[in-house]
Amino acid sequence: MSGLKKYIIIGSVLIAAYLIAQYFKPTPTNWTPTYLAEDKIPFGTYILRQRITDVLPSTTVKTVKAAVYNNLSERPAGKSNYFIIGSVVTIDKLDYQQMVKYMEAGNHILIAAYQIRGILEDTLKLKITADFSFQNKRKYPINFVNPNLERELDYYFDKGISGQYFSKLDTVKAIVLGQKQNNNANFIQYKYGKGSLMILPNPQLLTNYSLLREDGADYAAKVFSYLPKAETLLWDEHFTRKNGNDSSILRVLFKYDQLRWAYYIALLSLIVFVLYEIKRRQRIIPVIERPKNSSVEFVNVVGRVYYQQRNNRDIAEKKITYLLEYIRNKYRLKTIDLNQEFREALLNKSGATADVIDDILEQIKFIKAGQMVRDDQLIRLNKNIEEFYRQDQ
Template sequence: MKGLRAYLIIGGALLIVYLIAEFNRPKPIDWTVSLSSKDKIPYGTYILQDRLNDIFPGDTIVPYRQPVYNVIADDSIKQSSYVIICHDIELSKPDYNQLEKYLKQGNDVFIAAEDFGTLFEKNLSITTDAENYFKFTRDYGMPVSFVSPYLDPKKTYTAGKGMGDIYFSKFDTTKAVVLGKDIKHKANFIKYAFGKGSLYLLANPKFFSNYSLLKPQGAAYAAAALSFIKSTKKITWDQYYTQGSEENDSPMRVFLSHPELEWAYYIAIFSLLIFVLYEIKRRQRIIPVIEPLGNSTLEFVNVVGQLYYEKRNNDNIAKKQVLYLLTYLRDEYHLKTNKLDKEFTETLTAKLGLDPDFANDFVEFLHYINVQDHINDKELIHLNKLIEQFYIQSR
């Protein structure tokens, strides 16, 4: 027991010394783009949240940490404006349908994001891209301006750190109204009309960050952009797409969000583990030998293979192979697999270093399998060989 006591004392002393050193160590600047109202880091939105009453005087600001569908289902926000500021947004189909219904009822929605997700791209033909700028604009930011009779179109705004470099590379010019552009005359702020309501889309959410709002031009741009929202008694302010749902705020999650406490927690767990192993070694009894279970994996594979062979359901096997492959491409390489077109083929070739001719044949055959109602043995074997060749080339 004396040895254990000495170990605990030394371990505790080392832990205290480490925590003191960590507490007093200068912290590097965190440039994470969180856009969270809780964060005081450069790309948080703590200042914006704190000054909302100055931007919307007399309005009630109600924060929500739920998906769009759940928020709009709340009858209390039927007459309001909805603001979402995040790095990227991916709405589900029910979310999008509910949002469209909310707009047609005469409400305004303002979304600032660098990527608007699949449904906005599909329904509104929206895609975004980044400018290829020189060092000057990388250091000081891309100058941007508004296109509005109520604002000076010659006045430009910059906030530094490359802000303003995102623009809409594609949008429906017959339906969208351009409200803002960059110095290269590329649209970065547009409006769509839905019945009596308006959908405002801005491609540079960093202008609402702490770093931007500490700059006079950045603060002026953010206030001017939000001023397009019509005056209502209530502003619904999204926090779900930057902080997640409220269920994520468990005590352990909050505890581990602080690096010092996280390290203390892991050191304590490590110390406890050493203590437990030490005690087990002292008191361990003879463990009887138990024969391991036989490996029946091969037998299982043979049985499953035999079942598929007897059913001869080539269509099911081929389509599952394609489905698993596309899932792998989405998870591992973040590719959009909803369209097996030329753009998808070029992206696949560039990211995985495939032979272009092979990539074209491969993608065309995947599309062929998806649209066929009957797959014969020869086609199934050819698909399997193509997939094997794909994995070989992508290594």
């Protein structure tokens, strides 16, 4: 058997084995934000499309895919609402002029997008900003401004899907409908004649991932409750539907993960074969010592630094900060005022006893009062917090 034939057979067997393994492996979760009505992936809008008539009864949903100007020019007769969702929404001058005519006639537009570009951003003088969170693990509290819609406990969403807010807006024209923590607007409205324009900078709050939760469904329903009763809802897919006129020869290969990786492996095998046949000699690879685990040494150094400084107050404040963050994330309780109401709520929701909770709250008040923290007081605080974690499991 010649060398070339042997490599071809081995390469074919490896590719076939890989394709078989890919075919039978579980399908991984697709986290791509498509915002398409037929997509049942986390960041699709299948649930919203199926249940939107629960919030807007007697409304016919019509999908439109052309530019905004064309959609509004050819809209059905009668009152209607216009809904745009996507990662980036770009509005040009002609689109905006048609939108103004549409809204002044008594119709309403809702835009949910991470970025608003074009003339709309300049005309409304707004800027969308996102709080950076490592791996999107932080949850940001959001709520509505209207007392009839505001919930007693804020809405919390993971994966950073509620982290966007308006860092700049025209406060004279903009009406704030919803807020993120620190009173940052995250849902606004502009009046145009008898109609209005509403902008939500967190489109993933309206996707399947959010609507599968009771909190998410309630939040989305309240967002759409701002759209008045109308005969038609125009659902714009112009900013989410990819161009179907892709003439690329490799479009089929790159459309599916299995074929795309098979293509990559074939190219890699060809490169390896060519390099092997060149028969170039490489230098001997030097032996590299295995990296040492210095985590324990680092912890000991940090511990000695704190011990030598004797900064008991700093250690106590950090312990308290982590405890309150734990309570906010797990029980969604506000920790600004540690009053009797907070004590009762924590006692009811956690598995900790009243003695442990009372002792911790008493120590927190003592430390926040600016008193000196002795060694025995720090040890007592640490034991109470550890006992709280143990009982809360």
